[in-house]
Structures are given as C-alpha cells and as structure tokens.
Amino acid sequence: MLQIENLKKVFGRMVALDGLNMTVEQGALYGFVGPNGAGKTTTIKTIIGLLAPDDGRVLVNGLDVAKERDRVMARIGYVPDAFGVYDNLKVSEYMEFFASCYGLTGLKARKRGQMLLEQVGLDDKADFYVEGLSRGMKQRLCLARALIHNPPVLVMDEPTAGLDPRTRYEFKEILKELQGQGKTVLISSHILPELAEICTDIGVIDQGRMVFEGSMDEILAQINVSSPLLISVSGSQQTALKLLREHPMVETITIREEDIVVGFSGDKKDEAALLQSLVEADAGVYGFVREKGSLESVFMQITDHSDGEVVLIHED
Amino acid sequence: MKINPIYRQESRAGARSFKLPLIILGFNGVLAVVALLYMYSMIMQVRLTAEIQYSSFLGLYVFVTTVEFILLLFIIPGLTAGSISGERERQTLDLMLTTRVRAVDIVFGKLVLGLSTVFLLIVSSFPILSLVFIYGGVTMADVGRLLICYVVTAVLVGSAGLFCSAAMRRSTMATVAAYLTVALLVAGTLVVNYLADGFAEMTSVSGNSAVSWPLYLLLCNPAALFQSVLSGQVGSESGMAVLFPQLERIADMGALGRYWQLISVIVQLLLSAAFLWGAVRRTEPARRK
Numbered sequence: 001m002l003q004i005e006n007l008k009k010v011f012g013r014m015v016a017l018d019g020l021n022m023t024v025e026q027g028a029l030y031g032f033v034g035p036n037g038a039g040k041t042t043t044i045k046t047i048i049g050l051l052a053p054d055d056g057r058v059l060v061n062g063l064d065v066a067k068e069r070d071r072v073m074a075r076i077g078y079v080p081d082a083f084g085v086y087d088n089l090k091v092s093e094y095m096e097f098f099a100s101c102y103g104l105t106g107l108k109a110r111k112r113g114q115m116l117l118e119q120v121g122l123d124d125k126a127d128f129y130v131e132g133l134s135r136g137m138k139q140r141l142c143l144a145r146a147l148i149h150n151p152p153v154l155v156m157d158e159p160t161a162g163l164d165p166r167t168r169y170e171f172k173e174i175l176k177e178l179q180g181q182g183k184t185v186l187i188s189s190h191i192l193p194e195l196a197e198i199c200t201d202i203g204v205i206d207q208g209r210m211v212f213e214g215s216m217d218e219i220l221a222q223i224n225v226s227s228p229l230l231i232s233v234s235g236s237q238q239t240a241l242k243l244l245r246e247h248p249m250v251e252t253i254t255i256r257e258e259d260i261v262v263g264f265s266g267d268k269k270d271e272a273a274l275l276q277s278l279v280e281a282d283a284g285v286y287g288f289v290r291e292k293g294s295l296e297s298v299f300m301q302i303t304d305h306s307d308g309e310v311v312l313i314h315e316d
Numbered sequence: 317m318k319i320n321p322i323y324r325q326e327s328r329a330g331a332r333s334f335k336l337p338l339i340i341l342g343f344n345g346v347l348a349v350v351a352l353l354y355m356y357s358m359i360m361q362v363r364l365t366a367e368i369q370y371s372s373f374l375g376l377y378v379f380v381t382t383v384e385f386i387l388l389l390f391i392i393p394g395l396t397a398g399s400i401s402g403e404r405e406r407q408t409l410d411l412m413l414t415t416r417v418r419a420v421d422i423v424f425g426k427l428v429l430g431l432s433t434v435f436l437l438i439v440s441s442f443p444i445l446s447l448v449f450i451y452g453g454v455t456m457a458d459v460g461r462l463l464i465c466y467v468v469t470a471v472l473v474g475s476a477g478l479f480c481s482a483a484m485r486r487s488t489m490a491t492v493a494a495y496l497t498v499a500l501l502v503a504g505t506l507v508v509n510y511l512a513d514g515f516a517e518m519t520s521v522s523g524n525s526a527v528s529w530p531l532y533l534l535l536c537n538p539a540a541l542f543q544s545v546l547s548g549q550v551g552s553e554s555g556m557a558v559l560f561p562q563l564e565r566i567a568d569m570g571a572l573g574r575y576w577q578l579i580s581v582i583v584q585l586l587l588s589a590a591f592l593w594g595a596v597r598r599t600e601p602a603r604r605k
Contacts, residue, residue, distance in 0.1 A: 048414045050601045070416055078414045082407040088329045100321035101415035145411075 001026045002047065002153055002184060007056035009042050009208075016042040018208035019056070024186055024201070026152075029179045031195030032188040033299065034205035040188040041081070043205065044157045047186070048078045060153055074102065077146035079156040083138045087131035091122060091141060094130055095148060102149040109148075116144040120174060136167030143174065154178065156187045160194065172198050192299040204299065228252070229262040229271065231278070232287030240283035247274060259287070321417060322425030327432070336433065343387055343437050347444045350383050351376065355447070373451035374550045380448070381462060384441055385469070385542050388434060389498060392470055395433055396477030397494035398487035399426040400599060405487060409599070419599035423482070423592060427474055434470040438463065458549045464581070465545045469538040472584045473498055475591035482598035505533040505540070509562050531562055531569075535576075535583040544577050 002024035009017040017039050024030040034040050045051040047058050049065050049072065058065040060072045086094060095113030099105070104112060117123045120140040125133065133141065139159060146154060160168045175198055178185055189195050195202065202219050204212040212219070233240045237260060244250050244262060249270055252263035264271065271290070278285045330336055358372050400422065403409040412422060448454050477494040484490035512530040534540040543560045566573040 045410075050410055050413060073414060073416050076414070078411070080407065080410060084407040084411045086325075086329065086406065086408060088333065089325070093325075093328065097321060097325040098411070098415065100324065101412060101417045103318075103416060105318075149415075 001059075001061055002030075002155075002186060003059040004043070004047070005056050005059070007043065007046060007058065008054045009039075009046060009051065010054055015208055017046070017053070017056075020205065020208060020210055022203055022210055022213065024184055024203075026184050027179065027182050028201050029175060029185045029199045030187070031192070031199035031202045032186055032205065033192045033195060033202060034188075034190060036190055038190075038205045039208040040190070040205060041157055042208075044078075044155055044186075044188060047155055048076060049073065074149060075151050075153055077149070077151040077154045079139075079142050079146045079154070079159050081158040081161055083135075083142055085130045085133075085138055085141065087129065089130055090126070091117065091128055091130060091133070092126040094141065095145060098145045099148045104149065112148060112150075113144075116147050117141075119147075119177070120144045121170070136163050136170070139163060139167070139171065140174070143171075147178075151183075153184045154186070156185070158188055158190070160189070168194075227291045228254075229264045229274075230287065230289050230291050231260040231262060231285060232258060233260065233278075234284040234286055236284075239281055240278055240285070243278060243281050243283065247277075249274075261291070320421060320425040320428060322412070322422055323428050323432075326425070326429045330429075330433075336436075339391065339433070340437060340440050343391065344440055344444065346387060347380060347384055347441050351380050351444050351447055354379050370451060370453060373448065374453045376451075377445075377448040377454050378546060378550055380445060381546065382542075384438075384445075385466070385539070388437070388466060388469060389473060389502065389538070391437070392430065392434060392473040393477040393480075393494035393498055394491065396426065396430040396474045397481050397491040399430070400478065400481040400595070401484050401487040401490040402481075404485060410601075413599075413601045419596045419601070422599055423478055423595045426478055426481075427471075427592065430474045430477070431467075431470055434466075434474070438466055454549065461545055461549070465538075465542050468581050468584050469542065471588045472501070472538055472591075475588040475595070476501070478595040479591040479598070482595040501536055502539045505530075505537045506559065508533055513562070531565060534560070534562060535580045536587055537580075538584060541577060541580045541584065544580065548577070 002022075004020055004022040007017045007020040007022075008015075020039065020043060022032075022043075032040055032043070042051065046053050047060070047065065049069050052066065061075055063072050063075070065072045086097070089097065092110070092113055095117065096105075096109050099109035099113060114123065114126065117126055120143055122133075122137060122140055122144065125137065130138065130141065143156075143159070146156075160171055163171065175185060175187065179198075179200075187195060187199070192202070192204075196216065196219075199216055201215050202212070203210055231240065231244075237255070240260060241253065244253055244260065249264055249266040250262055251265055252261075254261040264274070266274070271288075275285065275288050278288070354376050358369075358376070361372070362368055400409065403412065403422070409422075413419065445459070476497045477490075480493035480497060481487070481490040484493055509530045512528050516528060540560055540563060544563055544566070547563065566576050569576070572579065
C-alpha cells in the first residue's frame, strides 16, 4: 500500500506539489494522470526517495520513505520515463548488476534475472548487448530490472511514452499479469484513456493538487454527467434558451447549427425534469440526448482552469 | 567478502573495452621511449668522453619517474571526472539510488575503480622503472616511498575528479573543472608562492628569506610532495627542483620541515577526504532539488 499525506514541494518560486494526498490500495493498478507540469514526476521522485519533500510524508507499506529509506527501497521498484541502461553490458549482466545492488548475487541473482526476462519476453535476448535492443525491448528490460528484488510496490513514470501501439499493448498485458500477482502498481501518464483499459483506480493531479481520486467505475460514471445535453428544437430557439438560461443546473449553452448544446450538471432525474419543463413551455423539442462522452472529456473537464460561468456561444 | 557492485560492473565492462589497454600502451609507450632515449644519450656520451658518470644513471630514474608523475596527473582526472556525471547523463544514477546502494557506495566504487586503473599503470611501468636498478643508486625503500607518493597523488587527484563529477551535470564540464582543480593545486599554489616571494623581495630591505604563509600551501601540492621525495633521494638539484625553489626553505621550518613529507601526505589525504565527502553529499538523492 502507498500513502501520501499533505506532500509539499517548492522549486524556487514554483510550487510543484501543494498539499498532495493520495492513497493506493494494496493490489491496485493505480493510474496517476495529469497534464504536463502537473507534478507527476515530482510526486514519483518523492515516493522513491530521489527528492526530499518540503512538508508531508510518503508511506510505503507503512514505512516512511524519509526515515526508513533502506527498508522502503527493498519494497519498491521504479521504472523511469527514460530507459537508464548500460549499452556496454549484456542483458543478463544488466540484470545481475541491479540484482547485486539489492544484495542478490551468484546463482540466485542469475535465476531471478532469467525468470524475469522470461516474464517480459526477453529470455532469448539474454546474451545480447543492451545497445542492440529496440526501444520497446529496452523498456521491458527496465521493467524486469525494477522487479529484480521482487518488490510488492512498483512505481512507473510514463513507461509507455514513445512506444508503438503493439509494444504498448504487450506492456499493458505484463502490467495486468503483475497485478494478478498481487503487486501494487502506480503508473503515471498524461493520457487518461491509455490507463483506463488497465487501471482499477485513477488519481488526477493538477497544479500540484489531487483534483480527482476514485475507482475506474466512479470516473466512468462521471463521463455521463460531464457530457453535454444535445437539445433539438423546431422553429424558434428563444423559448428554450430563455428557460435554459434560468435553470440553476445549466452551466453553459452553445448553439451548434440547429442544436442547443447544454452543459448540464444534473443527473438523469434532473434531465427528465428539464425535458418536461421544455415540453410544458412549448419549446418544440424533438431531440433531447446526452452527447457520447469520453475519458478525454472528463480529464479536460477536471483539469479545466476556466471559471464555470453560464455563457452563450454561437458555433458557426 | 562483498565486492562493491558498481566497481564490479564497471570493471567487467571496462575489461571488454579497448580503452584500458590503450591507456596502458600509451602510458608505458611514452615511458619506454623516454627511458630508451635517455639511455641512448648516456651511452653516446660514454662513447664520446670514455667516462662513465654514474650520476647520469640516477638522472634516468629522475627523468622516468617525473614523466610518470606528470602522466598520472593528466590521466587520473580523465578517468574519474566523467564517472558520476556519466551515470547522470545515462540516467542510471537515479536507478542506482533507488536501490539499496547508497551515494557513498557509488563514490567509493568509482574511486576504487579509478585507483585500480592507476595501480595497474604503476605496476605495469615497473619493468621500465627497474632499468635504473641495472646501475644501482636507488634502493627499494626509495621506490616504495615514491609509490606512496604516487598513490597519495592518485587519491587526491581522483577525489577531486569525483567531486567535480558529482557537482557538475555534464561530463565535459566536470572534466574541465577537474583539470582546473588539479591546475589550481599544482600550479596555483606555486604561483601564489612566486607572487609572495616577489612581493617580499620588493618590500624587504635586508633580503632575508623568512618563511611566509604561502609556503604552507605547498603542503597541498602533489608536485611539491613528489619533488620533495625525489630531492630526498637523489639530491635537491633533481627533477622539477628548479620549479620549487621554495622547498629549500623547508629546512628553516624546524619540526615542520623535518616531517614535511609526512605532513604533506596527511594534508593531501585530508583534502581527498573533503573532496570525497563533497562528492557523496552532491550525489545523495535527498539533497538534489
């Protein structure tokens, strides 16, 4: 289990983390999402002890990273966004080197290395030099390296960045396998849909703060709420617009050709009530539907910094 | 016994590369050419004058050891200055620091690796150095003292290189900084002494040569230690003596003068410890912003 409490980090004048709180339950595959510069990498570097927090603390399986570094490092594996490989070493030697960094040597280290290379599909490349590996292979090697000491917690910073779709798919399959083994995995990305397929939980960070945290089901439920209503009316739109402007749950109104696109914060019951009032006002409604939402739109909504004022826009 | 993982990994990779054999070849090649040319000139002199000057054979010892010392000063910063910054550039430093390896293990692993290369260079040069034993004049104890001087120099210059490597982000900058630090230790302390002497000469009426504080700076100077060791073995006119006229004043310093070499070794080892401490502090992850 991974727990972050009121984490603060300032670089000069820039506040990177502003009281961040986060909980990753044991066995969870947690997607840590945020736009570029939101504080994802700073958070991850603080979790793995590469940066000291200005305030707050990070607990890995109940151990404070700042106070019990050695014990924490034995329980955590780290995959950075860059490969971090020695080109002049063979794949098996690379694994043995990092095994020795955890005190594993000899036959035990070799066997563990072989097993992990098999798991990530690189067992046939054990005697190859690292420099000869493709980008995807290097990333899989990095993952195998991070697992050499069999850590219960794995932290990954944008591991699929720059990989082709097939390699991404293979990588996700490996992650699912790891989750099946009971490992707690934290994976960061700035693309929410990418994580949606595999993650059990999602945390969205923006400007150093956690702006959304919950299960994948919760975020999927938000898709409907966050998507706009498409209202089609015959004849003049004025009656409908007048009613919509006065409705407390209407956040935005946009005219798109013959449709009125309404940002509506209510649930299905409220939608029904709105439809009824439009019909009663004789607005000539012949279409009333929620636009098909996406994870991307939820992410954009969560990380949107504009004020939520009621506006009326004509889309040409 | 557990071998430092960084040392083991680097020495394994290093053993496969051409870099080390090339350094050994170049180092001993220069020494061999210098020694052979010196011997050739001596033999030519004997042919011309029909006199054998045994002091000339001591000159061979001075010449070869001085060239070896200068080569070490040039090679060691190059070996150590890119070690930690190189890890940073490869983005492997963070990976190591997220294991159970500590910054101190990384710094000492790199130092031992650099020193083992230097040790290999020194040992491989023994056949050339032993040419001097054909004619005598130098004892094994003298060579032992010289080796201590080499090792102290290697530790000091290597530590300075590591500090620069830990302090700088780029290996190029670290290498430049390491050579500047060595230049500061060797030439800088000497220049300060020359300036102090010049100033004293201008202001002094009687022209006395009282010991001034800049002389103590030479305790940090590996070249001054080397020259002091060499002067003690083959006379004060030897080697780079002309560069260090200040060393003649050491005798006026009482107990400090008597134990100058020992004190210099201690000072340089303390300075090395300070460089290493700085390197460890700069490598420690929690210190990085």
